[in-house]
Amino acid sequence: MAMDRCLRIHRQCLRRARFRMSGCRPENIGDTQVTAEAPATEVDALTIEQAEAFKLGMRCLAAGVNVITTANAEGARFGMTATAVCSVSPTPPTVLCCINRNNTSLNAIKSSGAFAINVLSYRDHDVANAFAGAVLAEDKFKAGRWEAGSTGAPILATALASFDCKVSNIVSVATHDIVFGDVQSVHAAGAACKPLLYAHGGYGGFASAGISEMAFRDALSEADWTPDKLPIVTLSELRERSDSFDEDLRIAQNLEIVELREVNGAHCVDLLDAEVLSLIGDFRASSALDALGEDGILTLRLYAELTEQVARHEIALLSQLHHVLDKQKLAKVMHRGLTAGNAIMGVLHARAIVRKLR
Structure with a gap:
């Protein structure tokens, strides 16, 4: 029964996403193509019970923990902890990350046209906590050792891997924007170290x-x-x-x-x-x-x-x-x-x- 409920919720979410994306119209902001969100008037919102079941189900989806960073023209740095990150294509190297439109880092990424995905190791849980907290953007960077990447986005020195990207496209779905990035360079660790994972509301290891x-x-x-x-x-x-x-x-x-x-x-x-x-x-x-x-x-x-x-x-x-x-x-x-x-x-x-x- 629980699995059937999760499947129904998943299908409803997909229908919402398909409806909203079907009415999208592309707009160009600088060199970045942004797809604007169409009003979702024909789809009923999830009930409170369904929404809670969806959240509960997603808590079971273990994912790698990453810190997404960017820097503006004045040198101000922004960052956030995220798990909604994945590969899109190896040719050309392309990645994506999903960011809530209320997050201040999103506007900074749109403004700079660049971002970095820093894959955290198990030892970097303090960095994950810092960038998940409600503190001033620059204060987050007190955790960890940082250097500027080729795009200007901050790169974590102890990250398992860092993908330095230029924004290629942005698509709006529901409450989030999906940011696509063309990978400009990759900084991969040569040493053995376990990734930091997130599931059931807490951090863990592999x-x-x-x-x-x-x-x-x-x-x-x-x-x-x-x-x-x-x-x-x-x-x-x-x-x-x-x-x-x-x-x-x-x-x-x-x-x-x-x-x-x-x-x-x-x-x-x-x-x-x-x-x-x-x-x-x-x-x-x-x-x-x-x-x-x-x-x-x-x-x-x-x-x-x-x-x-x-x-x-x-x-x-x-x-x-x-x-x-x-x-x-x-x-x-x-x-x-x-x-x-x-x-x-x-x-x-x-x-x-x-x-x-x-």
Whole structure:
């Protein structure tokens, strides 16, 4: 029943959008084509119950968190936190974002004809909060490190990726404007770091096994595969991604859970160790490590030792399957085991905390 209700609401919204867009007439503002909104007189508004159900349904739609920024000719900067962002086409590179017409950033984007989409990492939740708050536009930029992009739009130094765009078209639908941007340049992070997600009214992170099923299969398919063949990341790259990287590295070395190596004169770690360092940073960003103090380091050490024991036991079991399953099936078994193990550990951890708090 709930799904049917959501589908009915979705269809009503689509009908409203189609009606309004069918009566649109294009207007040119400078070099930007803007499609004006036609009056929606033939479509009934959603009931309060339907509107609440729609909002409830949309809260279940997990999305990446972004900060959309722009700057005017006088150098004043504007920005907002947004999840309604997506790719339109790779050729030519085009993106879009949906912005409420009451948001002051929208007028600034229309005036400047440019904007940037900054994709936030899990550690940038403070930036997301700053740009979602009702504060002066320039005060928002006190959170994070910013530099001007090729269009003049502010680029977040720690963003997973930043898309610097020129406005190509604007379409009005209901209460929002859909802003299309031609991508002028892309600033992508070379280091491993998890994206910041938003769902159910709160921020969260992306949980993964840290290595894909395909990576397992490729590794097992190479008879001479060794850890040295994993992709590497330089420490300088990782350091650029986080102000607290040196502290994360110190903790990892204290736990003896990462292996440093030197390649072409540069200090590096492999991609999996980079993932470990990223997760330590996420743990620190959650303030859990600071709250636990020295016990926090002990907890991580216990986790590291436990996973080593589990891995030894799992390898013993997998060695028996190695003669029964082909490499592709074996890779699937290993990956499912990791995914299930991560989920179980997370639930057990949460259950233990909740029971202690009750």
